[in-house]
Amino acid sequence: MASTLLRKVWDAHTVRRLPNGQTQLFVGLHLIHEVTTPQAFDMLHARGLGVAMPERTIATVDHIVPTRDQRRPFLDVMAEDMLSALERNCRAHGIRLLDIDSGQQGIVHVIGPELGLTQPGMTIACGDSHTSTHGAFGAVAFGIGTSQVRDVLASQCLAMEPLKVRRIEVRGRLGRGVYAKDVILEIIRRLGVKGGAGYAYEYAGDAIARMSMDERMTICNMSIEGAARAGYVNPDETTFAYLRGRAFAPQGDAFERATAWWSSMASDPGASYDDEVVLEAADIRPTVTWGINPGQSVAVDEPLPSNADPEALAFMGFAAGQHVRGTKIDVAFVGSCTNARLSDLREAARVIRGQRVAPHVKALVVPGSQAVRAAAEREGLDRVFLDAGFEWRGAGCSMCLAMNPDRLEGREICASSSNRNFKGRQGSPTGRTLLMSPAMVAAAAVAGEVVDVRQFAPAEVVLGR
Numbered sequence: 001m002a003s004t005l006l007r008k009v010w011d012a013h014t015v016r017r018l019p020n021g022q023t024q025l026f027v028g029l030h031l032i033h034e035v036t037t038p039q040a041f042d043m044l045h046a047r048g049l050g051v052a053m054p055e056r057t058i059a060t061v062d063h064i065v066p067t068r069d070q071r072r073p074f075l076d077v078m079a080e081d082m083l084s085a086l087e088r089n090c091r092a093h094g095i096r097l098l099d100i101d102s103g104q105q106g107i108v109h110v111i112g113p114e115l116g117l118t119q120p121g122m123t124i125a126c127g128d129s130h131t132s133t134h135g136a137f138g139a140v141a142f143g144i145g146t147s148q149v150r151d152v153l154a155s156q157c158l159a160m161e162p163l164k165v166r167r168i169e170v171r172g173r174l175g176r177g178v179y180a181k182d183v184i185l186e187i188i189r190r191l192g193v194k195g196g197a198g199y200a201y202e203y204a205g206d207a208i209a210r211m212s213m214d215e216r217m218t219i220c221n222m223s224i225e226g227a228a229r230a231g232y233v234n235p236d237e238t239t240f241a242y243l244r245g246r247a248f249a250p251q252g253d254a255f256e257r258a259t260a261w262w263s264s265m266a267s268d269p270g271a272s273y274d275d276e277v278v279l280e281a282a283d284i285r286p287t288v289t290w291g292i293n294p295g296q297s298v299a300v301d302e303p304l305p306s307n308a309d310p311e312a313l314a315f316m317g318f319a320a321g322q323h324v325r326g327t328k329i330d331v332a333f334v335g336s337c338t339n340a341r342l343s344d345l346r347e348a349a350r351v352i353r354g355q356r357v358a359p360h361v362k363a364l365v366v367p368g369s370q371a372v373r374a375a376a377e378r379e380g381l382d383r384v385f386l387d388a389g390f391e392w393r394g395a396g397c398s399m400c401l402a403m404n405p406d407r408l409e410g411r412e413i414c415a416s417s418s419n420r421n422f423k424g425r426q427g428s429p430t431g432r433t434l435l436m437s438p439a440m441v442a443a444a445a446v447a448g449e450v451v452d453v454r455q456f457a458p459a460e461v462v463l464g465r
C-alpha cells in the first residue's frame with residue numbers, strides 16, 4: 001500500500017506500541033549540545049545509568065560560545081562551566097565532541113548535515129526545537145526536552161505520540177529576491193503558528209524539488225514555528241549529491257546501497273495524507289515579520305493588516321495599516337541555524353558588495369559552523385563583509401537567542417535572518433526582531449532601514465535563482 005516517508009520511517013524505528021498509545025521509537029542519531037545536557041547527564045548519573053549508544057551520540061557547542069573571542073577559558077564563567085561539563089560528560093561516556101578546536105564545531109543543525117551525519121530514513125533527536133532542520137534530508141527529526149534527552153541517552157529511544165501528515169505543495173517558480181525563508185514565513189503566516197499541532201509537514205512540489213539542500217534546510221528548520229512536530233522533504237538526487245563524500249556518509253559501494261534504501265523511504269505516489277495544502281510560488285514575495293511570533297508577517301510591499309494583534313503592535317511600535325518597509329534598524333544579524341550556511345552568506349554578500357553599512361547600524365555575520373566560515377573565507381566573502389563594515393565572527397548561535405555576549409540593548413530593532421521574534425528572544429526584554437531572508441538583512445544593513453531587496457540590489461545582481 002502506498003505510504004508516506006513519515007509512516008515508513010516511523011514503522012522501521014518502532015520498538016513497540018506503549019499501553020498509553022505512544023510509540024517507543026528507536027533514535028538513530030542523538031545530537032547533543034552544552035545547554036540541554038548538563039541536567040540530563042545529572043539525572044542519568046543520579047539513577048546510576050550510562051549512555052546506551054555513545055556511538056550514535058554526537059556533541060558540539062553552539063548556544064553559549066562567544067563569537068568574538070573563542071579562546072578558553074571563556075570570560076563568561078557560566079558558559080565556561082557549561083562547556084567544561086559537556087567535555088567531562090563526553091569523556092566519561094565515550095561520546096565524540098566536536099569542540100572549538102576541532103575545526104568541525106558549529107550550530108548543531110548546521111554541522112549534522114555538513115558532516116553527513118544526517119541521512120535519509122533516520123530518526124534524529126536533539127534537545128533543541130529546530131531539530132526539524134534535519135528533515136530536509138528525508139529524516140524524521142524531533143526537538144526534545146531535557147528529560148527526553150536523558151531518556152535517549154539512557155535508552156536510545158523516545159516515547160512519541162503518533163503524528164498526522166500534512167503535504168504542503170509549493171508550485172511554480174519563485175520570483176527575483178524571493179528565498180526559502182520567504183516561503184516558510186508565508187507557509188507559517190497562512191497555516192498559523194499553531195496550525196501544525198499534531199502534524200509532520202511534508203514539503204513537496206516543483207519549487208521545493210528545485211531547491212538546494214541549504215534552502216530545504218531553511219524550510220524544514222522553521223516547521224516548529226508553525227507547531228509541526230517535524231518537517232521533511234523526500235530524498236532525491238539533490239540529497240544524494242549533497243551527501244556523497246561527506247565525512248560520516250557511507251563511502252564507496254556502501255553509498256550506492258544506501259541510496260537505494262534512502263530512495264525506498266520516500267513517500268510513494270498515491271500515498272494518502274491527513275491534509276494537503278497548495279501554494280503558488282509566484283504569489284510569494286520578500287517577507288518580513290512585524291510582530292512577536294513568526295506568523296505575524298507581511299510581504300515587504302504590503303501594509304500591516306487592519307486587524308493586527310494590538311499587543312504585538314504595541315510592543316513593536318507599529319500601527320495597523322503601516323508599512324514595515326522604511327522602519328529604521330539598529331542591528332543587522334546574518335546568522336542562526338536557519339540562515340547561516342554558505343549559500344546564505346553568498347546571497348547577503350552579493351547584495352552588499354561594494355557598499356557600506358549605514359553609520360547607525362551595527363551589522364554582524366556569524367557563520368553557522370567553522371566549516372562554513374572557512375569556505376566563505378576561501379571565496380573572499382569575509383572581505384566583502386568586512387569592507388562593507390560588517391563584523392565577521394566565529395561560529396555559534398550568537399544573537400539568535402543571546403545566551404552569549406551577542407545581544408540587543410534596550411528597544412533596539414534588529415533585522416535578523418534567525419527564526420524567532422518572541423519578546424526578549426535577542427537578549428533585551430524590550431528589543432524588537434524583524435525576521436527576513438539574509439539578502440533582506442544585508443539590504444537593510446546598508447540602507448539603515450527595512451527595504452525591498454528587489455528594488456535595492458543593483459539590477460545586474462541576479463537575486464535568488
Ligand code: SF4
Binds near residue numbers: 063108396397401419
Ligand atoms: S541558532 Fe538559534 S534556533 Fe538554531 S540551534 Fe542556535 S539557538 Fe537554537
